[in-house]
Amino acid sequence: MKTYVVVGGGLGGAKAVEELRDLDGEARIVLIDGEELLPYERPPLSKEYLLGEKKLDEFTPLSAGWFTDNQVEARVGIFATDLDAGQQIVHLSDGTSIHYDGLVLATGSRPRTVNLPGVARQGVQVLRTLAESDQLKSVLESGEPLVIYGGGWIGLEVAAAARTRDVPVTVIVREDKVLRQLGDEIGDRFLAMHRDHGVVFELNATIASIDGDGDSGPVTGVTLGDGRKVDASHVLIAVGADPRVELASAAGLDIDDGVLVDDTLVTSDPHIVAVGDIANAQNTWVGDRIRVQHWAAALKMPGVAARTLVGDDAHYDDPPYFYTDQYDLGMEFRGLIPDGARLVQRGGDDEYIAFWLRDDGVLRAAMNVNVWDQGDAIEEILTSAKPVDPDKLADPNVPLGEVSAG
Numbered sequence: 099m100k101t102y103v104v105v106g107g108g109l110g111g112a113k114a115v116e117e118l119r120d121l122d123g124e125a126r127i128v129l130i131d132g133e134e135l136l137p138y139e140r141p142p143l144s145k146e147y148l149l150g151e152k153k154l155d156e157f158t159p160l161s162a163g164w165f166t167d168n169q170v171e172a173r174v175g176i177f178a179t180d181l182d183a184g185q186q187i188v189h190l191s192d193g194t195s196i197h198y199d200g201l202v203l204a205t206g207s208r209p210r211t212v213n214l215p216g217v218a219r220q221g222v223q224v225l226r227t228l229a230e231s232d233q234l235k236s237v238l239e240s241g242e243p244l245v246i247y248g249g250g251w252i253g254l255e256v257a258a259a260a261r262t263r264d265v266p267v268t269v270i271v272r273e274d275k276v277l278r279q280l281g282d283e284i285g286d287r288f289l290a291m292h293r294d295h296g297v298v299f300e301l302n303a304t305i306a307s308i309d310g311d312g313d314s315g316p317v318t319g320v321t322l323g324d325g326r327k328v329d330a331s332h333v334l335i336a337v338g339a340d341p342r343v344e345l346a347s348a349a350g351l352d353i354d355d356g357v358l359v360d361d362t363l364v365t366s367d368p369h370i371v372a373v374g375d376i377a378n379a380q381n382t383w384v385g386d387r388i389r390v391q392h393w394a395a396a397l398k399m400p401g402v403a404a405r406t407l408v409g410d411d412a413h414y415d416d417p418p419y420f421y422t423d424q425y426d427l428g429m430e431f432r433g434l435i436p437d438g439a440r441l442v443q444r445g446g447d448d449e450y451i452a453f454w455l456r457d458d459g460v461l462r463a464a465m466n467v468n469v470w471d472q473g474d475a476i477e478e479i480l481t482s483a484k485p486v487d488p489d490k491l492a493d494p495n496v497p498l499g500e501v502s503a504g
């Protein structure tokens with residue numbers, strides 16, 4: 099009987115134990131996570147859960163009953179403290195250790211912090227865990243002004259949730275753009291949408307200090323790099339996240355912006371695979387290595403990784419995918435925008451699909467905004483790698499199945 103250990107209990111860890119149990123009905127399977135909760139998904143923490151529209155059990159992929167029925171051990175509240183790849187042993191914070199035949203690293207990422215005067219004051223927080231979302235939920239309920247540092251996904255999703263609750267919000271962004279992953283034009287549309295909802299932006303701005311009474315009193319505001327002050331009772335730091343590679347590093351695995359894996363998701367050690375935020379994976383669709391810190395990677399990579407561990411032939415070659423909900427806007431994004439891409443739009447201001455074409459006319463990225471029935475067709479064009487006709491693509495009367503060039 100084999101033993102498989104999965105370290106990390108986010109969506110990636112949950113999917114990994116599920117897939118492993120499907121593939122091997124006999125194996126001992128153990129999930130380790132430092133947080134004292136069964137795995138939960140993170141997207142709702144900055145959206146529906148924050149707004150009280152979704153409960154934890156609605157985004158818990160595997161129930162306690164599933165673990166019992168499937169004889170998978172969930173060792174939650176326990177950290178993996180060391181990984182001895184030579185001996186194939188993982189050491190745990192409760193003093194025990196487990197010998198494994200195969201190990202899945204799904205340790206995710208941790209929010210970056212900033213080294214600022216006042217960052218330790220009461221009222222300053224990051225957002226990654228359920229407890230941190232609960233803390234932010236009470237900020238939204240208080241109605242007190244919130245400063246958000248960072249114009250990325252967490253920053254703007256939380257800004258939308260806060261404005262939905264009429265909380266005064268100032269977003270401070272180091273650059274002159276938000277959501278840079280979407281390119282300038284689309285980023286500017288998001289900026290305009292947030293301004294329409296009353297979010298105040300300080301662009302090309304930094305926080306010099308987080309202020310309050312005395313050295314350690316609660317937050318009363320922030321001082322910007324140019325000396326101006328912004329009032330706030332709470333500050334959310336949302337300046338990105340870094341992969342948690344300590345265990346991988348302890349095991350001597352190859353690391354470079356995450357754990358290096360090939361397209362079967364195996365690391366430099368044949369008994370260890372890596373999935374989700376920490377995996378810097380060779381992806382045949384991308385044609386390069388890519389590390390994706392989005393929900394879909396945690397959802398899809400474990401299927402490949404589990405098959406690799408049991409000796410099947412499986413490859414990860416999906417175009418990157420993510421989604422967001424902000425106010426009345428819901429969107430899905432697929433692919434990667436190449437440098438110098440041509441942007442083609444199909445549809446109007448509120449419901450549209452944006453397409454990004456490479457020089458040779460091949461579609462490399464697409465974003466459907468408030469359009470929900472075209473995902474499969476978009477995926478098909480993206481994976482076909484055939485040139486498309488931009489005029490047909492822009493014409494909503496031409497079905498997406500008929501947009502190829504020539």
Ligand SMILES: NC(=O)c1ccc[n+]([C@@H]2O[C@H](COP(=O)([O-])OP(=O)(O)OC[C@H]3O[C@@H](n4cnc5c(N)ncnc54)[C@H](O)[C@@H]3O)[C@@H](O)[C@H]2O)c1
Nearest residue numbers: 248249250251252253272336337338339391392420421422
């Ligand atoms: N809908 C989604 O897919 C979704 C939602 C939430 C979070 N996430 C993921 O969670 C992770 C964390 O989200 P996030 O919003 O913190 O990161 P992000 O990478 O989306 O945005 C980071 C922001 O912080 C700024 N920044 C970076 N370093 C800074 C510094 N030293 N000082 C000031 N500003 C700085 C960047 O310019 C950017 O505006 C990301 O990987 C993100 O993709 C995804």
